[in-house]
Amino acid sequence: MERIRCSMGIMAHNEEANVGRLLARVGESRLARVDVTEIIVVASGCTDRTEEVVCRAADRDGRIRLISQPTREGKASAMNLFLAQATSDVLVLSSADLLPGEDSLEQLVAPFADPEIGMTACRPMPVNDPATFMGFAAHLLWELHHQMNVSGGFKAGEMIAFRKVFARIPPHTAVDEASVEPLIRGQGYAVQYVPEAVVYNKGPETVDDFLRQRRRIYAGHLEMQDHLGYAVSTMSGGRIGGLLLRHLTWRPKELWWTARVVALEAYGRYLGRRDYKARRSHTVWEIAATTKELETK
Template sequence: MAYNEEANIGRLLEALLQQRLERVQIVEIVVVTSGCTDRTDQIVASYARRYPQVRHLRQARREGKASAINLALRTIRQEVIVLHSADTIPAPDAIEHLVRPFEDPQVGMTGSRPVPTNDPRRFMGYAAHLEWQLHHRISLHRPKMGEVIAFRNIFRQIPYDSAVDEASIEPLIRGQGLRLVYVPEAIIYNRGPETLSDFLKQRRRIYAGHLYVRDMLGYRVSTMSGRRILPLFLKEILFPSPTPPVPGQPAHRVGRLRHLVWGPLVAALELYGRLLGRWDYTIWRRKPFVWPVAETTKEVVEVGQVGL
């Protein structure tokens, strides 16, 4: 699903075409471009001409990610679907790890481990790493799907006005009595916000989307619980866990003092973003299924030679 992703879409398609696969097969790669005003359509079309696996579906205007997903769902006949954001890059074996659990017929959905490529020595880079480290810690106990997921092809659409597609799919899978599985070995590289404005733009949209899923689908994602997050947050800033290395980048360690100072600041920003999201949803009654783009998350995802 792509909107103005000319910086990354070619890298993503190369990474998918060169995945290391053993027991898994990528039958087709369906790319939905939605109202793009840059060169995304041309890049995808060139790959579709060169590679029979790549199929290009184009929406003339931007209708939101849920609409793009539903368009793809109407055309895909494979038993398992991998839903991949266009602004992320998979590790060379990510798809194999993500799909292999479906050998168990009780597994209905799997989630990847996103790893930011931001520099953790800068405050906004630290914020991106902390958010995804907490996501990882929570998912080890109660899976929370994010960025890149796989699921059984057992429904034809998700709510068209959802801003959080992964969270909307979770209850559809659980409702069929199937399990969610977090796969930390399925590493996906992404780019977190590099400005305060983009951080808040992203966090308020996500929380408003989670409130929508709670009210419309009767489902609470695991990251909505402050009581679940708080002890994991304290553990992370007091005893930080290592993140997987990003190929082509030096490993950076963040000192204890920065954790103790920056960690609470990130928590305060997250809380403020959630308050803004609640305001958007309950007061303004906005349904941000077509949301303002956090531009700094669309910068090139630099991951050395991963998948390229």
């Protein structure tokens, strides 16, 4: 069986705490049908030791290449640099603040053996403590995204793979993974959720970081809906509400926490809508700092 060649792009801004572990995890991945031919790290406006960490990793693994972007211009800009440099027909796009499972890359890329598949999405699993309120919120949101995917919708995030069939994504988008979806679907390709492709990430640990993240995402989805005429599955409040009702356990503490998460999400969407109407740009967004404290799984 012919192996599937892919290029991996990692977008990084001040990620010295995790990017070395991510690169090591990629190097240790179990691959049977997939070859990762190059690993391109785009370091945007880094003021920490991110570039130093990447260069040390590149000395050990010749596939790793650093692209240094002196000024932070947003993740879409970094991604477009990766698109211009990548040489494989299948691309993997990853945030720098996550850790994939040992066979997640294999699982994510293997579906491209089918020429009809144009994009695949992983299953993010938060490492937050679900016994805390913010940990509960992180687990609830990603579980709803998982349920959305397995029930016939499609919601991509954190790490995706796609065919290189376009030159760039909209340069001012604040939702880079979501912006890939209409470009792939518009060319007649199918998209596929791969729940076996697990990646570990960290959800916000403070309400401020939660709202910072959720308002930016919703504003980005509104912009994409208006400019590209495409709405991601999670824009449907009714659909999310139905999944939420099926997910409830009806224990008093969890009911109360769920109500609080719903209220926070609604407020985040209100702020995002207000930002979009006011033309506030989220192209270069404020980092949710508590999502960077990822513990090794």
